[in-house]
Each structure stands twice: as structure tokens, then as C-alpha cells.
Amino acid sequence: MTTLFFDIGATLADGVREPDGSWLLTPLPRVSQVLDALAVEPKGIISNPGTEQDAAERLTVALHAAFPGRFTDDRLLHFGPKDSRAIFDDAVASTGGPADDCVFVGEAPAERAFARTAGMRLAPHPVFARAAIEDRPVFWTSIDVPEVGGLGVLKSVANGTEAVPSRTSSPHLVLAMATGLGVEALRQAGFTTEVRERVENTAALSP
Template identity: 35%
Template sequence: MDDGIAVFFDLGDTLASGVFEQGHLARLDVYPFVPEILARLRSDGARLGLISNTDETAATMNKLLDTSGLASLVDAGLCLFSSVEGMDKSEPAFFVLARDRAGLPAARCVFVGEDSDERRTAASVGFRVSPHPLHALHLVEAGLRSHG
């Protein structure tokens, strides 16, 4: 792979539905199409991460990712949680941090999330954006590498 590509996903309502119990995230119900899409992106050479607004600790999030099967599909070093980083997806700095962790120019980074405001924030720092994992797969397979 030439320069590399990093694809960062929102977690809730993009990759999985969060199930809450007593005000805390108890589990992640991963959408059926997600494992195959993430595996295809990885096979295309993309590094995969998460950018998630959560009140849960990193230990809790890592346990939930492991239990859901997502931990093996993403790069741990590219998983950013608002509770750990002290910022959220309404702040451009959160996406700048993700870009810096990937070690890539923003044009080689993609943010995938269902929320249009969050996509606008990511785009404001130069990320490519996608509303759905299938669209992100298309971006990568259609040649993001040659246009980034």
C-alpha cells in the first residue's frame, strides 16, 4: 500500500446498536453486515479505528469491543473515546487527534457516521466522510488511494 488510508467509524448507530442497562452501556449489538465490510476494508489495506462519544471508561469500552467481536477488526491505537480524550465529535480537535494517531494527512482519513453534524466537523479538518460503512467500502475500493 502506498500512503495508507485510515477509516474511523462512529460506533453507535453506525456499526452497532448500544444496549443500555441502568444508565450504562451493557453491550453492543453489531449489525450483521459490519464484520464482512470491516474485513474487506482491512484486506484492501485500510487501517480501521473508532471515534466514539461515550461516558464509559476505556476498560469498559475495550471489554465491550472484545465481547462484540469488533476488537479484532479495528486497530486499538486508533480507537478514540470521548471519556478518555476529554473531547467529543462536536470538536474538530477530536478528528485532528485521530488524524495524528493515524500518522496520515487528513485527505487519507475517512470518518463514517450517521450524524451529519459530526460528518461536517470531520470534513472541516479535511477528512473524507461517509454516512454508512458500505459507502466507505466503496470509497476505498473505488480508488481513494489514487485521489488522496
């Protein structure tokens, strides 16, 4: 079974440091639904809580408060810098299985690059965790948005499929990440799309 490891900040949640030093995490859109859909898969964390005393413990408390019952195996919680493959190697070792049975889900291309060197599969957003489990690629995709319906319709369609709008360069042109399933759903909804290169370790392209 594949083990999923998630970054926290900007991937799972937005974080606010409280005056008493504790963290308050607010789940990002679609994340809770994704985690519920992946209920049977083991889930862990690879995240940097900072260097303050008890930082990892405080972030763990906030994680369980924001996502109760989703991250239940403390052996899969890994906190520290993600500036080399070391923490990713540690995460793989904690599963007792091969690196190819592990997925790192994180928004930062540089961190995904380190995870890849450790042999892990990658997902640039929680929405694509299932695709990573099934070894399906995610592509940068340009979307032409018609005047009728516009961005509101695009958001509604994207929220129901494997597509995540990344940048809007105009009301009529959006750059998104999407799997093949996501692209097909967008086209069936009437959007013209241009599939470009795979996301993998890349930052956003120009629309």
C-alpha cells in the same frame, strides 16, 4: 493506505448498558461483512462513550467482544465528544499521515461536517467505506418499488450492492443512499431510480 475511523452507536452497532455498567454491542446488519471485506485497511474508532467513570474502557471491552480482531490498534481508538473538529484532528494525528488518507464513517451529518473540516473523507454508512477510499460519491436516490416482489426484493438487491434504504414513504417509494455502482445494480434488477443530490453532510431528503 487509508485509515478508516468508525462511530459506534447507530453506525457499527446498537448498544445496551448492562446493570453492572458494562456495554453490550450488537453489530448492525451488514457491518461485520463490510469489516471483513476491509480486512487489510487500518481501522479505528471515533465515538463518544459518555462521561461516566471508565466509560471509554468499558466501551473498548464491548467493542472487542462485538468485533473480535477488527480493531487491533489502540492508538486508533478515540473517545470523546464529537461537537468540534478536535477529536477528528486527534484521530488524523494518530495515523501519522495526511488527513486525506483518513475516512470517517458516521451516520450523523453534523459529525461528518466536523470531520470534513479536519480534512477527512466521509462515508454515511459502513457499506460506503470502500467508496470513500476510492473517492466515489454517495447520492440520495428515490426508488420506485413495483407491486410484484416489492420491498422484499429491494432489500435483497440492496444487500448485495452499495445501496442502503433510508426511509420508506409508501410501499412503492423508498429513499435510499447509493453509489453509482449501487444505482446501476438497482436498475439492472428492474427498479426505476432517480438520482438526486450527494449525501455528504446532508440529512435525509423527502422522497
